[in-house]
Amino acid sequence: MHRTGELYGQFETLEQQKETAALGMWVFLVTEVLFFGGMFLTYTINRRAFSTAFGIGSNTLDIKLGAGNTVVLILSSLTMAMAVWSAQVGKKKLVSIFLIATLGLGTVFLGVKAIEYKQKFDHHLIPGRSFDMKYHPAHPMPGDDLEELDKEKQDVDKAFAVDPDINAHGQLYFSLYFGMTGLHALHMIIGAGLLLWLIKASFAGRFTPQYNTPVEVVGLYWHFVDIVWIYLFPLLYLIDRHR
Amino acid sequence: MSEHIVSPKIYLVIFASLMLGTGITVWAAFQDFGKFNIVIALVIATIKATLVVLYFMHARYSPRRTQMVIVCSVFWLAIMLALTLTDYDTRSPRETRLAPSAVSHLLRA
Numbered sequence: 001m002h003r004t005g006e007l008y009g010q011f012e013t014l015e016q017q018k019e020t021a022a023l024g025m026w027v028f029l030v031t032e033v034l035f036f037g038g039m040f041l042t043y044t045i046n047r048r049a050f051s052t053a054f055g056i057g058s059n060t061l062d063i064k065l066g067a068g069n070t071v072v073l074i075l076s077s078l079t080m081a082m083a084v085w086s087a088q089v090g091k092k093k094l095v096s097i098f099l100i101a102t103l104g105l106g107t108v109f110l111g112v113k114a115i116e117y118k119q120k121f122d123h124h125l126i127p128g129r130s131f132d133m134k135y136h137p138a139h140p141m142p143g144d145d146l147e148e149l150d151k152e153k154q155d156v157d158k159a160f161a162v163d164p165d166i167n168a169h170g171q172l173y174f175s176l177y178f179g180m181t182g183l184h185a186l187h188m189i190i191g192a193g194l195l196l197w198l199i200k201a202s203f204a205g206r207f208t209p210q211y212n213t214p215v216e217v218v219g220l221y222w223h224f225v226d227i228v229w230i231y232l233f234p235l236l237y238l239i240d241r242h243r
Numbered sequence: 244m245s246e247h248i249v250s251p252k253i254y255l256v257i258f259a260s261l262m263l264g265t266g267i268t269v270w271a272a273f274q275d276f277g278k279f280n281i282v283i284a285l286v287i288a289t290i291k292a293t294l295v296v297l298y299f300m301h302a303r304y305s306p307r308r309t310q311m312v313i314v315c316s317v318f319w320l321a322i323m324l325a326l327t328l329t330d331y332d333t334r335s336p337r338e339t340r341l342a343p344s345a346v347s348h349l350l351r352a
Contacts, residue, residue, distance in 0.1 A: 018246065019306055019308075019309065020307075022301075022305065022309060023308060023309050023312065024273065026309055026312045026313060027312060029316070030312060030313075030316035030319075031317065033316045033319075034316070034319060034320060034323065037320045037323055037324065038323070040324075040325055041323060041324055041328075044324075044328070045327070045328070045331055045335075048331070063269070067265065067269050071262065071265065072263050074258065074261045074265065075258070075296065077261075077299055078254060078255075078257075078258040078299075081249070081254045081298075081299045082251060082254060085249065085250075085251055085254070086249065088246065088248045089248065118326055126293065198331075203342055216309070218299075219299075219300075220300055223295050223296075223299045223300045223301075226299075227292045227295050227296070228293060230288050230291045230292050230295070231285075231288050232294070233265075233268075233288075234268055234272070234285070234287070234288055235284070236283035238268065238269065238272035239272075239281065239284070241272040241273050242272060242273055242274060242275040242276070242280055243276075
């Protein structure tokens, strides 16, 4: 049986019923804030202890892909917000269109993330036995900007002089990079699953001005995942570009 | 009390502000502000996050009860960050490195 927005016995008004659902999602998001907060804290402490290795690690990330993904994700938040608005004003077709747009943009984000991860595999920057920060500057790949790579080589050599354990400390950076972006990506995948469920329900025309709580609540979750990325992007990609 | 509907116009203005913030943060990252690069990056990120919470997530139009839950989450996060970082900051440099160095032994191939 589908819910259609009828008033349940424990609530006084429909308004109260809706607010309670949103409040429940917010309470879940509080636990998420502290969950991600622990990872940001770990990152901050290690970054302060091993700033040389973290700077080199951060500068190997592709800023164009990172910034592009930021734009894609914020755009997906806009389409999500528009899906909520469409449901509130009763434009049933627009709800489906905006939900599909959100899912599409989320998928683009994950695809770009996969490209970035693949690069790190190719460049021997996955924590483990074959991790080597000197590997990529010494082994150019097709399509690499050789001038940029030469600068990277000089930076890595300089960093080795400052911190001889740079391959160990660099692995800390990349462990945190994959841990944090991986956890963020997992949240995106869960969000994509929720969107599929919403899209199916929106095709059946179930979201109306009277009943749109699922769109609103999944929207809260989606925007939260966006906020996590708003912090991840500068902290992981941008921290040492000025040197 | 009826539901507050945020208009698409406001959403577009917020979206434009978020894009502007992203542009500024990328630009600022390439300027050398010394110690303040990280501060600037975090301030811009926090402004962007606040805009998302207030408008995209409707916090501005939510009941006080919901707003209190949001403020609480920031408060508890601040406790976790502040107390832990205070602890690390008030130790001698040698001690600060103690725990991570133990890790680097494990990681060294």
